[in-house]
Amino acid sequence: MRASVNDVAREAGVSVSTVSRTFTRPELVSERTRTKVLKVADELNFSVSRSAGAFKNGQTLRIALVTGGHIDWFSARIFEGLNSVLHETGYDLSLYAIDNDDDRARFFDQLPANRNADAIIVSSFDITEQESERLRTMGIPVVGINIAATTGFDASVGIDDTAASQILVRHLVALGHRRIAYLYERSISPLRFSSYRRVTGFTELCDELDSVTGTPIAVEHGDDFVNAAFTTLLSRPDPPTAICVHQDSWAIPFFLRARRYGIHIPDDLSIVGFDDSDFAAEAGLTTIRQRPREMAQLAARMALDLIDGKTPAEPHVTAPVQLVLRDSAAAPPR
Amino acid sequence: MRASVNDVAREAGVSVSTVSRTFTRPELVSERTRTKVLKVADELNFSVSRSAGAFKNGQTLRIALVTGGHIDWFSARIFEGLNSVLHETGYDLSLYAIDNDDDRARFFDQLPANRNADAIIVSSFDITEQESERLRTMGIPVVGINIAATTGFDASVGIDDTAASQILVRHLVALGHRRIAYLYERSISPLRFSSYRRVTGFTELCDELDSVTGTPIAVEHGDDFVNAAFTTLLSRPDPPTAICVHQDSWAIPFFLRARRYGIHIPDDLSIVGFDDSDFAAEAGLTTIRQRPREMAQLAARMALDLIDGKTPAEPHVTAPVQLVLRDSAAAPPR
C-alpha cells in the first residue's frame, strides 16, 4: 500500500539504486531519469522512509531529552529550541520525563534510551557523578543544559546561576537594600540544580557584603510560598525589604496579594525574579533574563556535531544573562 | 562497539533467533538458555534496538503532532499527556510546529510526516477540508484534539467550545450582568479553531437572551489587549460590566492594572476566563476548567488503537468542562 523504492523502481523501469540516488544524490542521476523517477514517485505518493535509511547507518534519528516531567516555561522554551534545530535534520526528541526518585532510579538503572537514541541531552537536572557515568556507558554523546558539573558531559550550555543571583543582589544593594530574602522551593533541588546555585550564590554574596543580611526562605513543594514569605516578613522586627524569587511566575501571587496585606510594591517591598518569562514585562518585574530557546538551539547543534564525530570548538558554553530593570524594585522605605 | 543480537548470540553460543526470542517471547526459551543469554546481554551492555525491530514491521514508532509553534499552557499539557501514554509503548512524538501561513502551506504540500509517522495528531488547529484530505493520503490514522470538524478524522477529543462559552455567559447573566464583553485575538483564528467557536457561542447566546448585550472585542496579536478592553469599557456610556477572556493568562494583566484605572475586580468589573490553568486558582479567577492532559491521553490511546487496526468504540469524544467559581465574578455594580 505505501510505496517503497522497489515499487517506484519497477514502475519507472529503473533500478532501486537509481531511485535512491534520485533522492539522496540527485546530481548523480541524469536529468531525464530523474524527472521520470520523480514523476512516478509523485504518482505513487512515495517519499523516502527516513527510518529505513537511518537504520542502515545504525542511527535512530532520535535524541533523548532527560528532564522533569512538568513542562514549565523554561522546559517549553528548551523544547522549542531543540526541536527547531533537530526537526529539520529529521531528528526527533524522545522525552524522558523524570518526575520523582523512583522514575529517576529506574531511568538510570535500565537506561531505556540505550540503543534508542543517537545522543542524550540532560536539561536542568542535578545529575550525580555516578548517573553521569552510567549515561556514558551508552556510548553516545551527552550534552547538558543548565547542569551542575560538566564532568562526563561532551558539551554543555548553561547560565552562571551563581553570578546571575549575585547580579540581583548587587542591584538591590545598590538601590539601598540591606535585608534581602531569597525564596526557593526545597524539593526541586534534586532535579534543578540551578536552584541550589542561585541560593548559594545569594547567600555567599550577602555574607561577604558588609551590613547585608541575606535570608534564604525554603518552602516545600505545594506550600503557599507567598504566605511563607509574608510570615517571615511580618514576624520580624527587621524584615527584609526585598525578595528574590526563584522564578518569575512566583512573583504573580505577590503582586496579587501584596495589597491585601497593606504592602505596596515596590515602595514597601521590592521583588525581583529569574527568567524574564512571558508576563514579566506586563507585570513590570525586574528580573534576570535568560534565553533558554537559544541555549537549547546551541545544545542541539553541538549534539548533532558530536553525532557526526565533530568536537565543538568550545564545548562548554556559559550563556549570557541580563539584568532587566523594571518597576518592581526600588529604593527601600526609609 | 554497541553490541547487537549477533554479538550476544556468538558470545552465548546460541543462535540469533534465540537471543531475539529471549527478549520478545521469553516463554519460548528454556530457563537455562534464557539466563545465559540475559547474563551475556548484560555483560555486553546489550539492549534491543527498537528502531530495528520496528523497521522490520514497517513501523516508525513515531507519532506526528501538528500544532502551533509556541508551546503554551495548553500545548504543554497536550504534550505531557501524549507523551505519558506513548512513551511507554516506545513511541515518540515528532513535533511539526506550524507558526505561520508559509509553514502551513509547506507542511500540507510536502507532507514531511509521510512515511515517517505511524499516526498523526492534530491539536488545536483549524484545519480545512482540503488539508484534512491531504493528510489522509498518507494512509495513517488521523486524530484530532480540539479541532473544528471531524470529517476526515479517524478519532477526536475536544471540548464543546460553544457550550463552554455559553456556560460563562449564563453564569454572568445569572449574577445580574446584562452587558458582557468577549476579548479574543483575531489572528490566532487560523490555528486555533476553539477561539472562533467560543466567540460565536458567546455572540449567539447573547443575541438570543433578552436584554443582554454581547460585545466581542477583537485584538490583533501583539496588541495591548488590556488597553483595548479598557478603552472600550471607559469610552461607552453603558460599558460592559463583565469580560470574558479567551484564556486565563489574559486575566493577569487585568488584575494587575485594574487598580491603576480605579477599577476594582469584581465589584466594578467581573472577569472570567477559560482553561483553569496554573495560576487561575491563585488569582481567584472564575473560569471554565478543561483537562488537556487527559484529553491528550485519550487521543494517544485512540491513536495507538487505530495503529493496531482497532477502531475505538466511541471515536469522537466530547470532553467535559466545568465551571469553576472563584472571586473574580460577582454581581454587577448597581
Added chain:
DNA sequence: CTGTTAGCGCTTTCAC
C-alpha cells in the same frame, strides 16, 4: 550514468 548486490539488526516462519 546506471544496475547488481550485500547487508544494516531484528523478527519470524519453517524445519529439525
Added chain:
DNA sequence: GTGAAAGCGCTAACAG
C-alpha cells in the same frame, strides 16, 4: 526448545 534463513526498505560499494 533451538537453529537456519528470508526479508523489512534503504544505501553504498562495485561493476559495467
